[in-house]
Amino acid sequence: MEGLKLVDSFSNRIHGYVGGPKSLPTLITSTFAASTSHFPTVGGFRTYGRCRVRTLLHGSPCTIYNENSKSKAVHHIHYRIRSISASLQSTTEEVVDNKPKDLSASGDSIRRRFLEFYASHGHKVLPSASLVPDDPTVLLTIAGMLQFKPIFLGKTPIEVPRATTSQRCIRTNDIENVGRTSRHHTFFEMLGNFSFGDYFKREAIRWAWELTTKEFALPSEKLWISVFEDDDEAFSIWHDELGVPVERIKKMGEDDNFWTSGATGPCGPCSEIYYDFHPERGNSNVDLGDDSRFIEFYNLVFMQYNKMDDGSLEPLKQQHIDTGLGLERMARILQKVPNNYETDLIYPIIEKASELAMVSYAEADDHMKTSLKIMGDHMRAIVYLISDGVVPSNIGRGYIVRRLIRRVVRTGRLLGIRGDGKGNLEGAFTPAIAEKVIELSAEINPDVNTRTARIYEELKREELRFVQTLERGEKLLEQSLNNALLTADGNGTTPCLSGKDAFLLYDTYGFPVEITAEVAEERGVSVDMEGFDAEMEIQRRQSQAAHSVVKLAVGNASEFAERVVDTEFLGYDTLSTRAVVEGLLVNGNPVIQVSEGSNVEILLNKTPFYAESGGQIGDNGYIYVSEAESTVKAIVEIKDVQKSLGNIFVHKGTIREGAIKIGTEVEAEVDAKLRQRAKVHHTATHLLQAALKSVVGQETSQAGSLVAFDRLRFDFNFHRPLLDQEIMEIEGIINRWIGDATDLETKVMALTEAKRVGAIAMFGEKYGEQVRVVEVPGVSMELCGGTHVRNTSEIRGFKVVSEQGIASGVRRIEAVAGEAFIDYMNIQDSHMKHLCSTLKVKPEDVTPRVESLLEEVRMVRSEVSAVRAKAAIYKASMVASKALSIGASNTVRVIVENMDDIDADSLRSAAEYLMDSLQDPAAVVLGSCPGDGKVSLVAAFSPGVVGLGIQAGKFVGPIAKLCGGGGGGRPNFAQAGGRKPENLSNALEKARTDLVAILSEKVK
Secondary structure: OEEEEEEOOOOOOEEEEEOOOOOOOOOOOOOOOOOOOEEOOOOOEEEEOOEEEEEOOOOOOEEEEEOOOOOOOOEEEEEOOEEEEOOHHHHHOOOOOOOOOOHHHOHHHHHHHHHHHHHOOOOEEOOOOOOOOOOOOOOOOOOOOHHHHHHHOOOOOOOOOEEEEEEEEEOOOOHHHOOOOOOOOOEEEEEEEEEEOOOOHHHHHHHHHHHHHHHOOOOHHHEEEEEEOOOHHHHHHHHHHOOOOHHHEEEEOHHHHEEEOOOOEEEEEEEEEEEEOOHHHOOOOOOOOOOOOEEEEEEEEEEEEEEOOOOOEEEEEEEEEEEEEEHHHHHHHHHOOOOHHHOOOOHHHHHHHHHHHOOOOOOOOHHHHHHHHHHHHHHHHHHHHHHOOOOOOOOHHHHHHHHHHHHHHHHHHHOOOOOOOOOOOOOOOHHHHHHHHHHOOOOOOHHHHHHHHHHHHHHHHHHHHHHHHHHHHHHHHHHHHHHHHHHHHHHOOOOEEOHHHHHHHHHOOOOOHHHHHHHHHHOOOEEOHHHHHHHHHHHHHHHHHHHOOOOOOOOHHHHHHHOOOOOEEOOOOOOEEEEEEEEEEEOOEEEOEEEOOOEEEEEEOEEOOOOEEOOEOOOOEEEEEEEEOOEEEEEEEEEEEEEEOOOEEEEEEEEEEOEEEOOOEEEEEEOHHHHHHHHHHHHHHHHHHHHHHHHHOOOOOEEEEEEOOOOEEEEEEOOOOOOHHHHHHHHHHHHHHHHOOOEOEEEEEEHHHHHHOOOEOOOOOOOOOEEEEEEEOOOEEEEOOOOOOOEHHHHOOEEEEEEEEEEOOEEEEEEEEOHHHHHHHHHHHHHHHHHHHHHOOOHHHHHHHHHHHHHHHHHHHHHHHHHHHHHHHHHHHHHHHHOEEEOOOOOEEEEEEEOOOOOHHHHHHHHHHHHHHOOOOEEEEEEEEEEOOEEEEEEEEOHHHHOOOOOHHHHHHHHHHOOOOEEEEOOOEEEEEEOOHHHHHHHHHHHHHHHHHHHHHHOO
């Protein structure tokens, strides 16, 4: 039967057929998720189920009106038609049933249902942690359990016995598999339920099964289970209690089903649930690692042992549960799509990339589909990383963001994407795709919507910068290919681009090795793929070592912590208190007593000392041990205070007199003057953030801070240097607030309430359910545990000392306030008085007088330079007669000379003079020692010499190395330098010998 096939151009699903002639044009654009059956009517309405189809004119779009929505809203989805010829019988098998869209299968719904399920079983729903973890052992949050690591280690108290989360995660160790397999991602969400010494194996397994088979209604006959080979308890629960057939429970070894955090630490067996896409293949010789048939979607870790240094396993005092259900994987199963990328979590992003590339995902070949999947995946990771404060750079987390952005840009350009999709062909396209990611972010991380301006700005700047890098990479590839051809020509070998060069192009310039190989092949050059793979493997191992393991360790520290209670902090209200010594450590080891002259760490039951946190450094002061009210037995000078093992304050200092032992009652006293300096700078930091937002925009946000006794430092996200006028305006605003003499207000409230009233949270900080809010009424309100002044007038004055960039998109302000402000202004005043005295002018005349002196210096330097150049040219005229003649028919004139102590600019003038004096072809190499242990070299080759294949830039480099330096330049002119003047004579002699030898061979 002749007809028209309605095709979703991105999911490749056939939604129905409309009768009509075969001659209609092949035009397809749509993303409609519902489907229809066969529609024989053209030019009118035909209703099937609750869908209506109307086709307009031949060759024009047809419109499906979907009335399946619960809200009864009508959705207008346009299809353009391509013609087909097929029988009704042969095509109806492809038609997807016309069923209402199951909204409960959406990614957002799966996440919500998971959390609600475990909340109904007594779990507290906790928010996702930032992608930037509070853990020095990993760069990024790579697992749902990471935020609970201190609990598993016993370093922080258990506040809730059960928790459930939807954790945003980043992993880049398998980046090469993204888009190529159905399940690998850089960004993913891990749904988890956790027990901290509460329930264990039986409850975890039963609830996982209930969630899977009842809440998500997965057919039990399509589920397979894996257990650790020695975990008979888990096997029994699955089989005897839940009825899973023995043939669908696979016992697996330690590599697959025993979780460890590292060489030592908490560990235990795990059990996994797999979904079987093809149960018709039977139960014989089943391999759960077969991605074409199975997908693991739920992993249950039973943390019940502590692995010791000798490899033995000891039972943990408290057994924990750590589970992870992959949201993208469950969405794939419930939405019945062939891979994770075609779920509603990622697919709309792919659609946007396809639109910009003007391609159809449905009709794309596998290579193009892979490219679109890479873009969809990476853009999610990029947006959430930037939202969490990570900006592109060449180190650490910033390098990960930069690499992901470059992969997207490179991939998009290979797909033909040019411009921003809004008519500007020179614009960036990544912000346009980011819009779709942000649109989908509401239930993943609502904060993303408040950071859109920063996300777009970072993407735009990084993309446009990389496009220039990519173009440089193309030039480097051309140069590398030319070098390979020249080397092969000289050696009589087959031209080959080295693996290192190919990897440099790939890793630094974002050049795909496939494109490198294709371009090389056109030039007759092969690529050392084994060398490239070796370089790639080195990087992959480094990446895995840095990013893929969460390390836990249980040792002396945690056992010691069990004997020491949390420290009670009294420092908000007092600067001195009586306390009892609860613990002493020397070099990290517990001791009973410490004597005079030793460095010691002291743990007290209570303290007035502030421990470093929130950017504010720890207090300084003294701890006294007294025999009687007037007799001091021991004095400990405290120079730092840190928090450790949860909320234990570690007072670090040196015993100046006497000795101190555990159980002693002491007097702890904070240095009041230094505390005041810290308070002043901390409150000034809050005022600075408020003033910045007022002057440069609300989108700027804190990226780090330091509150010290002598200064404050504030890092913030912004794309350009501040103007002098902006800095002055910021200073003026802050000093007006100081002059307003406003009382600060401090409150303790629930975290949710604090966010509701608009309190700003410091990036990277972790907060409990109850938080401290510091408010300067009408100016700022922040979550902050630091110490602050009672009234802004205590700050006295504020001055910005410097403003500079510290990373791409991150600026840093250093400033002073209070006593430090007075000190700074006094120093500046002293400098100004000294200048006035020296220059014999008034303060207001210093600037014009300095400018006048600088102009005089510039004029004198210019005159001196001209004299030196004339002297150099005179010396050059004297050595012109020493030119050697190489060759007979086409004589090349060569001069290699030591020009004594003339400077680099004059040396250049001498070389230019000689090139003008000598006839082409000519070659000149000059050297000098201008002083200060420096060597200057210059090489100038005429067009005739360059035409012989000799380049000045390449020739002078090895000569400079003999003088302890290097350099290069153009084929006709190059300069170099060094720091071994004693080697200059030998270097010039080698230059003369090599140049004569090369030219003699070329001009026989």
